Amino acid sequence: MNIIEKINEKFPSDLTVEDIEDKYPPRPEGQIVTRIAPSPTGMMHIGSVYAALISERVAHMQDGVFILRIEDTDTKREVEGATDIIINGLKNFGIEADEGAISRTEETGDYGPYTQSQRRDIYIAYIKKLIEQGDAYPCFCTPEEIDDIREKQTKQGMRTGYYGDWAKYRNAPKEIIQENIDNDKPFVIRLKSSGKHFNKRMFEDVLKGKRNLPENDSDVVIMKATGLPTYHFAHAVDDHLMGTTHVIRGDEWLSSLPLHVQLFETLGWTPPHFAHISPIEIMDDGNRRKLSKRKDPEASVTFYEEKGYAKEAVIEYLMNLANSTFEAFRVENPDKSVWEFPFDLQKMGRSGALLDLVKLDSMSRDYIGRLSAEEVYAQLADWASLMDRDLYERMQANKEYFINIFKIERENVERVRKDFVNWSTIWGEIDYFFDDVFPPIDGYVEKETELSSDVVKGFISDFIESYDDTADNETWFATMKDLAITHKFAKNGKLYKKEPENYNGTIADAAKILRVALTGKAQTPDLYSMMQTMGKERVVERLKLSL
RNA sequence: GUCCCGUUCGUCUAGUGGUUUAGGACGCCGCCCUUUCACGGCGGUAACACGGGUUCAAAUCCCGUACGGGAUACCA
Numbered sequence: 001m002n003i004i005e006k007i008n009e010k011f012p013s014d015l016t017v018e019d020i021e022d023k024y025p026p027r028p029e030g031q032i033v034t035r036i037a038p039s040p041t042g043m044m045h046i047g048s049v050y051a052a053l054i055s056e057r058v059a060h061m062q063d064g065v066f067i068l069r070i071e072d073t074d075t076k077r078e079v080e081g082a083t084d085i086i087i088n089g090l091k092n093f094g095i096e097a098d099e100g101a102i103s104r105t106e107e108t109g110d111y112g113p114y115t116q117s118q119r120r121d122i123y124i125a126y127i128k129k130l131i132e133q134g135d136a137y138p139c140f141c142t143p144e145e146i147d148d149i150r151e152k153q154t155k156q157g158m159r160t161g162y163y164g165d166w167a168k169y170r171n172a173p174k175e176i177i178q179e180n181i182d183n184d185k186p187f188v189i190r191l192k193s194s195g196k197h198f199n200k201r202m203f204e205d206v207l208k209g210k211r212n213l214p215e216n217d218s219d220v221v222i223m224k225a226t227g228l229p230t231y232h233f234a235h236a237v238d239d240h241l242m243g244t245t246h247v248i249r250g251d252e253w254l255s256s257l258p259l260h261v262q263l264f265e266t267l268g269w270t271p272p273h274f275a276h277i278s279p280i281e282i283m284d285d286g287n288r289r290k291l292s293k294r295k296d297p298e299a300s301v302t303f304y305e306e307k308g309y310a311k312e313a314v315i316e317y318l319m320n321l322a323n324s325t326f327e328a329f330r331v332e333n334p335d336k337s338v339w340e341f342p343f344d345l346q347k348m349g350r351s352g353a354l355l356d357l358v359k360l361d362s363m364s365r366d367y368i369g370r371l372s373a374e375e376v377y378a379q380l381a382d383w384a385s386l387m388d389r390d391l392y393e394r395m396q397a398n399k400e401y402f403i404n405i406f407k408i409e410r411e412n413v414e415r416v417r418k419d420f421v422n423w424s425t426i427w428g429e430i431d432y433f434f435d436d437v438f439p440p441i442d443g444y445v446e447k448e449t450e451l452s453s454d455v456v457k458g459f460i461s462d463f464i465e466s467y468d469d470t471a472d473n474e475t476w477f478a479t480m481k482d483l484a485i486t487h488k489f490a491k492n493g494k495l496y497k498k499e500p501e502n503y504n505g506t507i508a509d510a511a512k513i514l515r516v517a518l519t520g521k522a523q524t525p526d527l528y529s530m531m532q533t534m535g536k537e538r539v540v541e542r543l544k545l546s547l
Numbered sequence: 548g549u550c551c552c553g554u555u556c557g558u559c560u561a562g563u564g565g566u567u568u569a570g571g572a573c574g575c576c577g578c579c580c581u582u583u584c585a586c587g588g589c590g591g592u593a594a595c596a597c598g599g600g601u602u603c604a605a606a607u608c609c610c611g612u613a614c615g616g617g618a619u620a621c622c623a
Contacts, residue, residue, distance in 0.1 A: 037623085038623090039622080039623050041622090041623085071623065073622090073623080074621090074622055074623065076622085077622065077623080139621095143620095143621075146620080146621085150619090150620090153548095153549095154548065154549095155548095156548095157548050157549075158548080158549075159548085159549050159550070159619075160548090160549080160619055161619070186621095188621050197550090208552075208553095211551085211552090213550090213551070214550070214551090218619090220620095221620085221621050223621085224621040225621060226621075228621090230620090230621070230622085230623090231622075231623050232623095235623095250617095251551095251552065251553090251616090251617070252552095252616095252617050252618070252623090253617095253618090253623090254551065254552065254617080254618080255550070255551050255552085255617070255618040255619075256618075256619095257551095276552085278552085278553080278616090279616085279617085281615095281616080283558095287614095287615065287616090288615065288616070289615085289616070290616075290617080320559075320560095320572090321559070324559065324560045324561075324571090324572080325560095325561090327559090327560090327571080327572055327573095328571085328572090331572095349559085349560070350552090350553070351552090351553050351554065351616095352553075352615095352616070353558085353559060353560090354558060354559080355558095356558050356559065356573075356574090358558080358573065358574060359558070359559065359572085359573050359574080361573090362572090362573055362574085363573090369586090409585080409586085413586085414586080414587080415585090415586040415587060416585095416586075417584085417585050417586065418585070418586070419584080419585065419586095477582070480582080481582080484582090506582085507582055508581085508582050508583060509582090509583095510582080511582040511583060512582085512583060514582090514583095515582090515583060515584090516583095521583095521584090522583070522584080523583065523584040523585080524583070524584065524585095525583090525584070525585075526582090526583085526584090526585090527582065527583075528582090
């Protein structure tokens with residue numbers, strides 16, 4: 001029994017390379033094809049969303065195809081339900097794949113399967129082909145033997161790896177190999193590398209430009225003992241068969257570029273274009289490092305979901321990270337969708353960007369500021385239904401009131417307020433509109449305004465007398481102003497500054513009495529709009545509590 | 548250890564040899580507007596990692612050094 005027969009025994013399949021190539025027709029000439037290829041490890045990394053966004057844009061900016069491929073060749077790391085997390089994660093951000101997995105059991109597209117564990121026979125067919133053409137061979141080393149090799153190499157200050165004379169089974173006598181096969185010893189298949197480490201070769205990266213890198217001389221594992229391929233091999237096979245034209249991935253892959261190009265060429269294929277993007281980083285103890293899914297909660301998209309950042313706001317933030325010209329686009333086109341932005345891969349920064357949540361906040365504020373009151377209601381309700389049930393139920397029961405609150409300084413104004421950072425902060429900004437969470441504390445108005453009880457009570461009780469909720473803003477303000485003047489508040493700041501001893505304060509201080517009495521806060525939106533929204537009954541009731 | 552990548556205000560960046568007293572945005576500070584808070588307007592703070600070259604001229608080109616990141620797995 002030779003090694004091919006052994007593979008057939010362990011991983012039976014009749015599939016041939018010819019069958020496969022017939023099955024996958026070439027893509028239309030000139031069509032751009034990109035893909036995102038995450039591993040189902042149980043969380044959706046914000047960096048994956050970033051890479052997906054860029055890949056999706058590159059494809060869809062010019063009628064290309066964007067594929068979602070699930071890279072689940074590492075059975076040890078796989079987590080239950082992780083595929084759904086990826087699929088839904090991308091969909092939630094508005095990133096739609098044209099081909100690939102659409103649920104754990106379904107997929108769409110003619111170049112599938114799009115889940116690597118379901119493509120085992122395809123990889124095995126190519127593995128057998130490489131063995132036949134003398135470009136791959138079995139290796140029977142145990143993990144311990146590999147560790148030993150690495151240890152020796154490290155001790156001698158050499159490059160680590162399975163290459164040259166260290167490649168134990170590369171030139172092993174036929175009898176030894178046969179003996180191992182006959183003894184059913186576990187094996188992997190390795191690439192028989194033709195590269196020489198001292199040879200430099202020019203590789204071209206779409207972002208990093210021409211790079212001189214050493215050829216790969218390592219006989220890397222291409223098929224694991226499980227019969228599944230390693231990432232490197234699956235990448236070459238899949239991206240060839242699926243017709244990927246542009247591989248856009250994190251720059252941690254840059255050092256394996258020579259290996260990947262070598263694999264394509266050994267298989268007789270033209271490699272795709274590669275664009276290695278820099279990862280999103282975080283400041284840790286004075287040092288930057290890649291966002292880590294274990295250490296950094298911000299690495300997971302659930303962080304943004306829980307905080308209540310709108311998906312669009314996160315996408316805009318990532319888009320700005322990718323192309324800083326987005327900011328100007330946003331200013332010039334406040335009404336356009338982020339998907340209308342002319343993204344340009346070439347304009348991406350070459351170095352890693354630090355995740356800046358303050359900047360995200362700013363973009364998120366702007367985003368919410370562009371929404372209508374109804375949209376704020378709808379999106380907040382969506383978020384609350386998952387993250388804050390109490391708020392959700394309150395919203396259901398008081399829909400009109402909520403929408404009216406959101407209209408304050410949003411409709412019929414020159415500029416919209418920006419005090420809503422994200423969904424999770426909104427309730428804290430508006431809770432005082434609700435009587436059950438508006439707790440008047442005795443003497444609070446006096447304390448906050450630093451005015452005597454007589455002044456406060458006198459002004460409030462006269463105000464209640466005069467309050468006409470049908471008056472328009474200007475009339476209302478004029479009335480309030482007159483009333484304030486009769487209560488010894490200065491008409492303006494100048495007057496007050498001249499003789500402060502003759503006044504209780506300025507009109508602003510008088511307004512503050514009302515504001516604090518009505519809301520319990522010194523900082524709120526426009527007084528008139530708030531009172532209109534609260535309604536006369538509630539306004540009077542609350543004011544009376546301060547008498 | 549070895550190999551690779553990167554380095555412009557605190558952060559994201561513009562800048563591809565002279566148009567640059569290095570521009571914008573976020574943040575921060577101040578002023579103005581103002582019935583508060585915001586919004587907005589105006590202004591300010593603040594950067595070419597370092598050292599050598601090349602050149603009439605360098606943030607921009609070359610070479611070193613430092614620092615940071617990544618790779619070096621039957622993980623992706």
